[in-house]
Amino acid sequence: MKKTIRLVLNGEEKNLLVNVNQTLLDVLRDDLGLTGTKKGCNQGECGACTVLINGKPVSSCSLLAVKADGKSIDTIESVAKEGHLHPIQIAFNEKGAIQCGFCTPGMILVTKNLLEQNPNPQIDEIKEAISGNICRCTGYLQIINAIKSLAKS
């Protein structure tokens, strides 16, 4: 069974014909080739598949694509603009907050949401914000430092 959904994907309006038994992650990766969003555990536990839906981070492996109908979706591909890295990406690079890179797209999107809500997060708030994203290289300290370096004060 197929269904047409309308969504704003990375700022661009789209009509997509999707199978009802596809997750949003499958549509992004397999149908649209947006492979920046990673498939980790595929069970909603690791956060590698994070995308922003109406600005809020969501595990896209746990969301049926049809449920994204009418929503605005931002993936990691929308973060760098015109070949220039986003300040969050630069901070992650500079602070060594990137090792194998598999968790990085999720971490960056979660950080983007955090800083929009709270431009000056404390360490506890940073830890809470990234609590749904697992880094199996265990480079959490560098990630927290990178996010802290972006805080306004």
Place this chain on the structure above:
Amino acid sequence: MRLPEFEYFEPESLEEAINQLAKNNSCTIIAGGTDLVVALKQRLQNSRYLISLDKIPSLKKITKKDDAVIIGAMSTLDDIINYTLIKEKFPALRKAAWDVGSPLLRSIATIGGNICLNTRCRFYNQSLFWRSSREECFKVGGNICHVAKKKNSCVSTFSADIPPVLISYGARVKLVGANEERVIPLENFYSGDGRFPNVILSGSKEILTEIEIPIPQNNLKSCYHKYRMRESIDFPLIGVSVAIQFNEEKRCGDARIIITGAGTGPVEPAQVRGMLLNKKLNANLISDAAEAAVTEIYPFKTTLISPRYKREVAKIIISEAIREVGGI
């Protein structure tokens, strides 16, 4: 793992949803889907039809009506966490909602879904391939329990965070079926049968539409404590919700202690309510109450944690929770 084939409906009214539910036999309601999608991938659910409640706006409302708060079953856990009246009057509910999964799940997971959450077991919540190496257990319709070999029934564990809190606040839920609607106390929603742990999973063809919680008096103190292996993205190994009404002399009135993670449904140790009645809390009483409470739970090894360990932890977190509400 890919999802199995199914058909997907998005009714725009509750009546339409109930009609579709009544019409088809292999039908499942999908709310946020954070647990159901995984269950479908693991082939734990074999529904030919999914009915989504996304397009029924009335189910997403949180309102105050007289002296109760009415929460639509499709309210997300984020909605619950951010609702001002819940912040002020129901701190334990807010804490329990916060303790579910991770921020990435709380933005789509719903309170109705958490109430209807299926029980869990290390032999059940696995892929079809993993499960195929063993005989089918009670939970999937077989004739054996891999956890408790001598048991004649399923001992899968109730692992939801929010229901114990709602029960301790005296919440009731509205169930709407094709011919009637009923409002029942939430504790009656659970069957205690591991295979079919609640009314909906027993196949009642009803939809859980709203949760009604009486707004507590100022002298009701409540909290929720959860113990788990890691601080996020984890089900409770043991969770305890405590709500105690104190009178003017700081003596306990009605005291409700509800435990999750220790049985096939939420467990309320019956004798503790009586033990605390009309007493002032002190260290000895609290430790006696916690000792008594854990004699009424029967955990099985449905995770990698032993029942004995669970009992010890339960004792500690029950004491901590009672101490917190008593300000001791």
